[in-house]
Amino acid sequence: MTALEAGLLLAAGLLALGPAGALVAQRTGGAAIVSGASAALATAFVAVGLWALLAAGPPVRTVLPLGLPWIGAHFRLDALSGFFLVVLGLGGAAASLYGIGYMRHAAAPGRVLPFYGPFLGAMALVLLADDAFTFLVSWESMSLLSWALVVSDHRDAEARRASYVYLLMAGLGTMALLFAFGLLAGAEGGYGFEAIAAAERGPEVTAAILFLMLLGAGSKAGVVPLHVWLPLAHPAAPSHVSALMSGVMTKVALYAFIRVVFDLLGPVxxxxxxxxxxxxxxxxxxxxxxxxxxxxxxxxxxxxxxxxxxxxxxxxxxxxxxxxxxxxxxxxxxxxxxxxxxxxxxxxxxxxxxxxxxxxxxxxxxxxxxxxxxxxxxxxxxxxxxxxxxxxxxxxxxxxxxxxxxxxxxxxxxxxxxxxxxxxxxxxxxxxxxxxxxxxxxxxxxxxxxxxxxxxxxxxxxxxxxxxxxxxxxxxxxxxxxxxxxxxxxxxxxxxxxxxxxxxxxxxxxxxxxxxxxxxxxxxxxxxxxxxxxxxxxxxxxxxxxWLVHRLASRRLRRGPAWDCGFPLADPATQxxxxxxxxxxxxxxxGTLLAARERVEMPPPGDLRPARHAASTEDLAWTWLYLPVAAGVGALAARLNGLQFLTIRRYLSLVFVSLILLLVGLAVWN
Amino acid sequence: MELIQGLLVQGVQMLLVLVLAPGLVGLVRKVKARLTRRRGASLLQPYRDILRLMRKEVVLAENASWLFRVAPYAIFAATWVAAALVPSFATGLQFSWTADLIAIVALLGSARFFLALAGMDVGTAFGGIGASREVMIGAFAEPAMLLTVFTLALVAGSTQLSVVAAFMASPEVGLRVSLGLALVALVIVAIAENARIPVDNPATHLELTMVHEAMVLEYSGRHLAMIEIAAALKLLLYVALVGCVFLPWGMAAPGSGLAAHLVGLAAFLAKLAGGAVLLAVFETAIAKMRVFRVPDFLGAALMLGLLGTLLLFVSRSL
Incomplete structure (x- = not known):
């Protein structure tokens, strides 16, 4: 068995932990078994990655009869994916080990366990993918599974909002990747990474692909100004999943950037x-x-x-x-x-x-x-x-x-x-x-x-x-x-x-x-x-x-109240x-970068209200980029809402006019 | 033989900085006192203070943790190692390749990190105010320092201090505008890093404007002594750094004889004395600035450092 096959088997094992997790989530000790199993599988990934790094031979490739019929799914293991597999394995093993203890007092393990193992497995498949289709399917699975983990605490309104923003941004990112791979494949449409690396493309196409990758991989990695979902979504997940999302998933996004820009794209x-x-x-x-x-x-x-x-x-x-x-x-x-x-x-x-x-x-x-x-x-x-x-x-x-x-x-x-x-x-x-x-x-x-x-x-x-x-x-x-x-x-x-x-x-x-x-x-x-x-x-x-000070000078020590210039205050709020x-x-x-403002409310003399001081900061990307876009979409939706309440006569004329327009468009196009 | 000499120079350097550091502080205080027509304490007073503190009992705040007790030794060790790696009287330090200038600056950053944490440990308002301001000063001083390092590395082709010092002493350097800008930036950073006027006042107590002293307010006895030595070592380090980069004359080259090393030692003492006098004159002549003016002051250093680097690109001869 080659290391690549071992890696694919391990990924399959992690994917299989999903249904297993759903089955045993309610049993006592079930969470520990599933977390322990994912820790073992992740540790094995470290071995696979190290083997790929140390053997340093030519890339190993294989085709599995999965996905699209007649095309199959291509996989490959080389030094670059090997290094990222080590990162994934170490992070995954530590997070799973932590999860054994952490999941014991989780409120609803059934909302975490079925997605946890497959999330790790999907990230591994992104690292092993060797054609655009496999890559995008694994990437999207990784996004959706991590989304499910973010929304696992669904009673919390903040977590729901975070997962909504995350879903939108993940969709935007995948769309950018889709276009990037479309351009990479070119008119001939070779979607295998080998064919993509061999193809020639002009400088404009190269630049367009680079910027699409910055948009697609960058939104997952949290590049400003595409970062807005990250501080909402990463903290909302259970802590060991936060560790995985911040420690490993952002790295998988960077892997995508490195793989495409350094390996597939050719000279930039x-x-x-x-x-x-x-x-x-x-x-x-x-x-x-x-x-x-x-x-x-x-x-x-x-x-x-x-x-x-x-x-x-x-x-x-x-x-x-x-x-x-x-x-x-x-x-x-x-x-x-x-x-x-x-x-x-x-x-x-x-x-x-x-x-x-x-x-x-x-x-x-x-x-x-x-x-x-x-x-x-x-x-x-x-x-x-x-x-x-x-x-x-x-x-x-x-x-x-x-x-x-x-x-x-x-x-x-x-x-x-x-x-x-x-x-x-x-x-x-x-x-x-x-x-x-x-x-x-x-x-x-x-x-x-x-x-x-x-x-x-x-x-x-x-x-x-x-x-x-x-x-x-x-x-x-x-x-x-x-x-x-x-x-x-x-x-x-x-x-x-x-x-x-x-x-x-x-x-x-x-x-x-x-x-x-x-x-x-x-x-x-x-x-x-x-x-x-x-x-x-x-x-x-x-x-x-x-040692010298304690030996030669003094080792005496006395505990006393804090000095604090003579006025130690008992209230911990004074710290x-x-x-x-x-x-x-x-x-x-x-002042400028965060739009930080400080407001002091000082009641006039004689007024018994306390004085108040409030400091505020804002994320300018929200204010200047996302909120205007959201407002535009909202206004457009409100306008289109009127179309739902027309008479049948108007609907018929609407259909007729759009048909004419489409036909005219077709005539002009040809 | 060369190895033995290198080790010897390194050992002498380690002891020398430790022995001279309190004396440097004493000299600055003495000159400042004379400038304000006071007689001032003896040059040996800092040594006496440290010995007295060493022998005193430590009074520890009730909720101080182990970190509070370990921090003084960690701060002292990081500063001492950093000071031992800046060439003072000879360039052939055995372990100078352990850390280049960037790593030396980062070691001082480690010392500051633990000092700020220790300031937060007891949970008093003064400790927090000192820590938060100290880290702000550090946040502006470190980039300015790095840009200075950048200028030096561009001129000397190295961030290794022994190599930089040897290059600066060679005749191929000449007078450059960039080096002048870097010198000014480095001096501003040194003043801020050592909590001197106009950024902070080392003589202050019970003032809302104090930074360094507020952080170490809860320390007493041997712990305070270690922190005082570390502060003195840091001052000496910066004077030695300015000396070794901008006034590298007299430093003994590796492999030279005893006489050259004695000359180097005399030159180093002269540089320290000169630095102390200049610092004292500067501190006496200037008023302390508001805390929120400090970013502007250090921003000037940052701009000078950047300007120095850019000038090097625009014209190789400047």
Whole structure:
């Protein structure tokens, strides 16, 4: 049995978990069995993906007699899909492990279990598809199954609204993909990926396909301004499904972009890359700004996903720019940074969504302003979450920094590009990326500081209990992988190399032979970074300092009331909360970008009403793009509504006139 | 032999920055006092303060968590490692390839991250106000810093500080407008990062405008001592950084003899003293600005950094 057949069998197994889940959902322990089975199948996907990466042979293909008769469904396993299968397998296994514990206290497991396994299976089929038809069917199944998971809590009006917006945006995205594949197939209509890759097309068609892919894959990945559904839908799902949607499904969308633009499309003109880079930079900065001003723990994580997708998109745009100029090694460097960040973001975002889910199960609250002091009540979750926030804030020696560092190295190579437009654009993009990384640190100091540190702001937070063992195990695995990928970035880069080689046609130098696990992307005289040594040095100096101080100076300690400049206030509401912590950034950057407004209602002297202060922000994409479109559609529908109440005579003349018009149109057309 | 020398230089560097850092703070305070016609405390006062704090009992707030107790050591370690990787008196640091300038800046970012978290831990209004403002300053300072790094990397072809310093000392650099802009941007970032006037006032207490001091308000005893050392190390790091990139003269090249290293040491001490005097004069001459003016101040650094980079593209000779 080849690895591809194994992968297809595993996907079939995951699809079969759907009916099985529907059957056993009501039994006690049924959810645990189904989640355990999907964890095992997802782990096997990691093995399949690793095999495809390490074997690095030519792509394996097969045709199954499914779908359209006489055509069948084509599947293929190569290094690129192998890498994304590893991402899918790791994320799916961790989420399923978490689900064993989490589903135990789910209100209605029957609304989650039948869709959970097939959702994973559909994502795997997207990665394995080798013709446009199979790809689109798998893609649409993935969208619909995740929609069903979003709406699983259907009593919540917010979840219903989220699922509605999601369905509309998913439809728009699939339509864009449909047109993109139509153009890819061309007039001859070869829908197999091999035929598409072999076909020749003009620069206008190439550009049109690229923009359709940005629309189709970008709407699924959350590129600004197509992001509006994401912060609604991702948080509405059960927490381990949120982890999958943010950690894995956005990556499947990026896979679609990479597969089409880097692998199938052929050469892309350089002027397409600034569009991708600008979109990516805008997505990164806007995503993290939204995250900073939001007060809902899971929505903050969803907005931060948008930021990370933006970072990856910048790296992809950079790779396109280098490739268009024939600088293969540098294109490989940028693409390595992109794929490494894909892996890293899956790890820490899944971890953080699971942590938010643990907090949600323990307190029943998602609003940061209802939490606080959880480091005392949920000590293990707090440690694991700390690893996650440090990683996502791009701080050394964890993995988020390693991939952003690689991307900065790629940007530093941009002076070699011949086009002045790119030369001027990329330093500014580097500044914006640094801004979004620094804002991510702001966002996650706020996230962790308000939820886990300080004093509890509600009774439920004060009475929270630690998460169950399964959930903790899943989070611990992800946290350990975050640390490993941070201190062994060379191993990750070498592992990614075959996938990069396939898409970019080159590779960065092998890293594992470097002394002290150092990462040397171009040459040591230019730049190098060793996460391992940074970890060893900081840990050693911290331990030595602590030991010396305790040994030689003093180890006495006394507990007392907080000092707070002499006026400690007992009310936990006097702590800094989510809104107050965001205030400096909201004032400094939110004025135009978020339309942030602050209103103070000060009653006149003598009036007994309290003074009030209200701060508001809005998403300008809603205000300027979606609401006008929605209003236009609504007005048109209201106008057409009149057609329902005509007399039979008018209907007959309407039919007659439209018939005439159609005939005239036909006559003119021919 | 070369390895032994490299390790020796690295070891001396680690101890040197640690020993000199409080002295630098003392010198700045002394000069500031003399400028305002006060006599001022002895140069050794910061050392005495730190030793006194070390021996004192820690008074910990009742609901402080383990993070509050671990953070001072983590902050100290991250800052110390960063400071040990900036060439001060010799360019041949054994471990300079561990982290390039971007990673050094990010290590300082880690220190800030944990300091801000520690500020949030006790759950007081002052801790939160300090943390939220500190991270805002960081959010503007880091991109400005990165654009400066970008300019340097374009000129020197590397982000490795030892290589940059060696290149800057070579005659092929010449006078460039871009480097001047980068210097101004770097100085603005250094002032903001070290909580100096006009961004923050290191001498303040019990003021609503304080940032750094508000964050560390709950710390006492040895914990406060570690944070004070870390703050002093950070100041020294930035002075050493400006020195090694823009005034690289006198630094001992790798493999040179003892005399060259002693010259390097003397030059480093002179650079530190010069930096301290200039900082003190600047701080005395200027008034502190409102917190919400800080983004404009740092935005200027950001624009200067970007301008420096763009100038390099427009004309290779500027």
């Amino acid at each position: 003109a350089w002027w397409a890359s600034p569009v991708v880079i600008i979109l990516g930079a805008a997505t990164a900065v806007m995503g993290i700004l939204f995250a900073i001003v939001d007060g809902d723990a899971k929505r903050i994580l969803a907005y931060s996903t948008i930021e990370n997708v933006g970072v990856i998109l910048v790296a992809l745009g950079l790779a396109l720019a280098f490739r268009a100029n024939g600088m293969t090694a540098l294109a490989a460097l940028a693409l390595t940074a992109a794929l490494f960040h894909v892996l890293n973001h899956m790890l820490f975002k899944s971890l953080l969504f699971m942590a938010a889910g643990a907090v949600l199960s323990a307190t029943g609250r998602r609003a940061l302003d209802a939490l606080g002091g959880l480091i005392h009540r949920m000590p293990v979750t707090a440690v694991l979450t700390l690893v996650g926030v440090t990683a996502i804030a791009a701080l050394p020696p964890l993995n988020g920094f390693a991939s952003e560092w690689l991307l900065f190295q790629g940007i530093l190579q941009s002076p070699g590009l011949p086009q002045p437009a790119l030369q001027l654009l990329l330093p500014a993009t580097g500044g914006l990326l640094a801004l979004s990384a620094a804002l991510a640190a702001v966002c996650f100091v706020r996230f962790y500081g308000v939820a886990f540190l300080g004093r509890p702001r509600s009774d439920v937070a004060a009475g929270a209990v630690e998460a169950d063992r399964w959930s903790l195990a899943a989070m611990a695995v992800l946290a350990a992988l975050c640390v490993l990928a941070g201190i062994l970035p060379g191993a990750a880069v070498d592992l990614i190399a075959p996938a990069v080689g396939q898409a970019a046609g080159g590779r960065v130098p092998p890293q594992l032979g470097n002394p002290w696990l150092t990462l040397v992307p171009v040459a040591e005289v230019q730049s190098s970074y060793s996460g391992f040594l940074v970890l060893v040095f900081t840990t050693a100096s911290a331990m030595t300092a602590a 800094y909360g989510a809104g107050s912590f965001a205030q400096p950034i909201r004032r400094a950057l939110g």
